[in-house]
Amino acid sequence: MIVTVQSLADAVRRMEAALLADEAKLNSADSLMGDGDTGSMLTRMFTAIAHIDFEAIDDIGQAFREMARAGSSTTGSSLGTLIIVALITVAKATNGNTSLDAHDIAAHIGAAKLAMMTRGRSAIGDKTIIDGLDFVERAIGDTSTDEPLAIRAVVASRLAVEDFRNRTSRVGRARLLADRSVGLDDPGMLALCTIVRAIANSE
Amino acid sequence: MIVTVQSLADAVRRMEAALLADEAKLNSADSLMGDGDTGSMLTRMFTAIAHIDFEAIDDIGQAFREMARAGSSTTGSSLGTLIIVALITVAKATNGNTSLDAHDIAAHIGAAKLAMMTRGRSAIGDKTIIDGLDFVERAIGDTSTDEPLAIRAVVASRLAVEDFRNRTSRVGRARLLADRSVGLDDPGMLALCTIVRAIANSE
Amino acid sequence: MKKLINAPERYVDEMLEGLTLAHPELSLIGDQGRVVARSTIAQPGKVGIVSGGGSGHLPLFCGYVGHGLLDACAIGNVFEGPNMASCEDAIRRADSGAGVLCLYGNYGGDRMNFDMASELVEMDSIDVKTVLGTDDIASAEAEEAAKRRGVAGLVFAFKTSGARAAKMGTLEQVAQIAQDTVSRTRTIGMGLSPSFLPGSSVGSFEIEPHEVEMGTGIHGEKGIWRAPLQKADQLVDEMVERLLDEKPDNIGSDVAVLVNGMGATSLEELFILYRRVKQRLDGFGFSIRVPLVGSFVTSMEMAGASLSLCFLDKELETLLKAPASCPFWKVGDI
Amino acid sequence: MKKLINAPERYVDEMLEGLTLAHPELSLIGDQGRVVARSTIAQPGKVGIVSGGGSGHLPLFCGYVGHGLLDACAIGNVFEGPNMASCEDAIRRADSGAGVLCLYGNYGGDRMNFDMASELVEMDSIDVKTVLGTDDIASAEAEEAAKRRGVAGLVFAFKTSGARAAKMGTLEQVAQIAQDTVSRTRTIGMGLSPSFLPGSSVGSFEIEPHEVEMGTGIHGEKGIWRAPLQKADQLVDEMVERLLDEKPDNIGSDVAVLVNGMGATSLEELFILYRRVKQRLDGFGFSIRVPLVGSFVTSMEMAGASLSLCFLDKELETLLKAPASCPFWKVGDI
């Protein structure tokens, strides 16, 4: 299986629709500890990304770069910027190719995750989207099963939410609020679920 | 019947109590067209007036002057200031006397009313406390009946309210709001009812 | 209503204490400590300018005491005029031999107390002239313009007459400038939510969560109409048109503009309003010479805004741009 | 929530348009029109100072662009950091050859975008240094002070570093002053009612009509405790004590104070708070050299206030008192 600009463009449209559908849910998850804008920000961002004229692009690296550019024009929020960082990382790695091999997806996610950690000054275990990506990366990279990639990714993104629900958040308003985060789902991890589900939902 | 400093002091204490009891009612009457402070302002004003050491005063003109001074220290509101103007007028007219004759009350009210009209630039018929005083002045001055003064005054202050209820206000927020004032009682006239009732309630 | 206060009855005095502690260039004087005056007395021979009014409108009134503006200010309780003694103290303090202009809003209590105080000081040969702000076009019909109340537009008159006094104009000249400014100024307000007297849980007016009221005064006085909130541009369009409908005769094309916040309305919103005001005035051929955007005259926590236009001539423009300095407003370098 | 706007998605751009129309000394630049810069470019050789952050905090951030303060400011959507391109445009605009200080609050999005922009401009040999405001003591424990967020106290750092830059300090020196100011500044806020993102009916935090929350951030971030509203003096006492508990080592007795309103809180209340702050600081032997009271850093229509202390040395005091001028704050004569 390979990812082409065409299939990427289709996935983007599904992501936009899925984020729109989950907008209120994500906002309200963020409003419990944060400023309540995760859903609105991502919807705005992916609406701009979905407006890219993918037809005019051959190079998949170029497509990711345009996605980063379009996304960046809409936000400077933490989560939005981290996603842009991820897109730039993948864009650099795939530049010059017309497609991306499914076998490389785990490695791309890993590289993106590292770039996000560097930029975000956060670590595995902080209860952020990074942990969601970490789960997804490991699930996709798992060679001991022949369950479809897409299914494994969706399940992993959900498992990450479950796994972290009763742990404490370590970014944002930091330690003073940490206790309150126990029992709450991280909005970035929830957003990753929405995105991964939309990508997987290809039929 | 005469009014002495002692009977004036007693009346002041009754006025204070009556205004306190009617505070909320007067505020809410004022809030329909004005700023909702008639009751609170008058309570504050008469609490200060009631604190005067009337025992130490012989001259009734002096007593009225002290009332004006104490009242003035608490407010610069329209109604409060008009009452102070009235007190000053009576103080000047009675200065040097130890008491005030009941037969002169109508004339004192008339003089106070004129002073208030001059200072307030308002006229009979504007639907203000002036009209209430006008009714009371005429009722007290009426020589064709031997109903007690106090009763006549109380009845007149209420009749003024009834009489003006469906007329339009001509002071304050003026013409643009005039229509809305139809059907509403003027807070200054209501306050006069409270005050006159307290004065009359001497047993 | 939640307020950061200690006790309703200490509200005004503690506010004044804080104000003068934070701004040592202002002093609290008068028998009852209800007069704010410049700590440094103005030079002899300068006409004094006094204002006053109820509390709850900061920066109005006492925030405008300063160079090129007011000399003293008498302060009343919340939404009540200053009492006679405070008016008298303020006038006496402001007098340095050249007379005093009393310049305040056209409210019954304020006027009566300033008038009585003026009569008293005139007995001591202090010259007093009075000019009343009457800019709120929603407070009375045009035929009764003299009955209108003074609201945010008063600030223009403070500024022009203050500058004229600083240039050592006579009382006659200073009062003339103030009157000229008032005559050329028009304001209309709109309210979104009321203010609350300290200690009270009843608002200064009642309004539904989705409504706006056009024409509200700075104490929450009722306005012209009330309807579901419209877009900012639509509200501004109506305000501009209502003001221009009442523009004075024989004016030029230069205007000063004040987009004023009533307290709880954010600067962001005021700039969104100003953007449209500018578009519309440009469209009508006016040229904005002095744009002011901010909370210059408030009503505590009331949400809403007002728009004031002052139709300028060259002299008023020069006076508006002359240096001035008070705690809340600095113009140019002194 | 009622706001005087046209459309949520046009909120920021229309606000910026209004701001720059009302203040021609500011210009809107950048590809996306999300950079506010001084219309007159600073003299060559002056270190540039750039800030930036989300919208909804006026006068912060872009209101502080002016002489003796900021040179340019990158603006994000409401409560979101500015995007990378805006940060880059702002830095390039502010550079006149002597390098640029990026001085902003310690928020994830802001930091990532400024960092990426800095890396880009450094490729063009523009020197960039970064200092982050971290004054909000409620946003992380003392052991993790570097994780704290920048709130109202940032204004002190704008002022001191801006003055140092105006005196033609080197990038090193300007950054040092900014860092020194940040290190000596502590803030704590309290919230009474939330703000609302344009178009949203859900507040930035939830609070009962009779409650106060101690320690809220300028986006409504949750605080330390919440309880029925207390008297102003009692709240101030706790705030002063919490700040003094965390005062830096080796300080003298001089302080600058900022009693800041979050938006809907009236100036009257701020002065009532200041009165007590002054009493308490006097009691602890501090001397207030620079008292600031007003809405310097807001959260739209949020009600509440914050208290910032900057523990001064002679140099910081001189810099705080040096002339400066931006639309919302003028110090001295330029």
Ligand SMILES: Nc1ncnc2c1ncn2[C@@H]1O[C@H](COP(=O)(O)OP(=O)(O)O)[C@@H](O)[C@H]1O
């Ligand atoms: N420094 C960071 N490192 C990793 N993830 C982060 C970081 N900051 C925020 N996030 C993620 O972003 C989410 C918050 O997203 P969002 O509400 O859109 O951003 P903002 O905080 O800018 O409003 C968090 O739930 C978390 O998953």
Ligand SMILES: Nc1ncnc2c1ncn2[C@@H]1O[C@H](COP(=O)(O)OP(=O)(O)O)[C@@H](O)[C@H]1O
């Ligand atoms: N100029 C005036 N002449 C006569 N009566 C007046 C005048 N102004 C106000 N009043 C009276 O005062 C009442 C309002 O009182 P109050 O609410 O206490 O004063 P304020 O308007 O200062 O808040 C009115 O109902 C009216 O009877």
Ligand SMILES: [Mg+2]
């Ligand atoms: Mg968020």
Ligand SMILES: [Mg+2]
């Ligand atoms: Mg009233």
Ligand SMILES: [Mg+2]
């Ligand atoms: Mg009143």
Ligand SMILES: [Mg+2]
């Ligand atoms: Mg955000």
